[in-house]
Amino acid sequence: MAEQSGVWDGRRRAVTLGMTSNVIGAVAAAGAAIAAWLSTTGQGDFTQWALILAGIGGVFVAKGTVILAIAESRPYVPHDGTAELRQSIGAFESRLSSRHKAMAERLEQLEAEVAHLRVRS
Incomplete structure (x- = not known):
């Protein structure tokens, strides 16, 4: 059976990993924004959670951006x-x-x- 060339090559995996990391970072940043909003409305003190989620979001977005930059800098070469x-x-x-x-x-x-x-x- 013939394999489809390039379907799961390393570059495509890296792009998928980078995009997934960016999505996780965006969700964590949204959670941080919600926690900060809840803290300002007087629902409770969620400042610590906002800071934790913002840190996690920042790390995942930075990691995803670096992975995408490396993947895009490599030329596509079919093996x-x-x-x-x-x-x-x-x-x-x-x-x-x-x-x-x-x-x-x-x-x-x-x-x-x-x-x-x-x-x-």
Whole structure:
């Protein structure tokens, strides 16, 4: 069974990891904003939770941004495509060469038959 090239390559994994990290950071930052809002409305003192969630959010966003920057700076190079392509081209050239040889032999046979028929006529 042929594998789909590039579906789970390292670059795509890094982009997925970076985006996931950014989403987690955004959710933590939203939690920090909610905790800060609850603290200001007098519902309780959630300042400590706001600071913890803001720190977690900042770390995850920074980590995700660094991962995405590294992933985008690396050029995409398919790992298995080049070798398979060369092998396929080599096989195609071999088939083409053998078919050309067979066609040339058959053409020589036909020319000989035509020459033989001309001599008989």
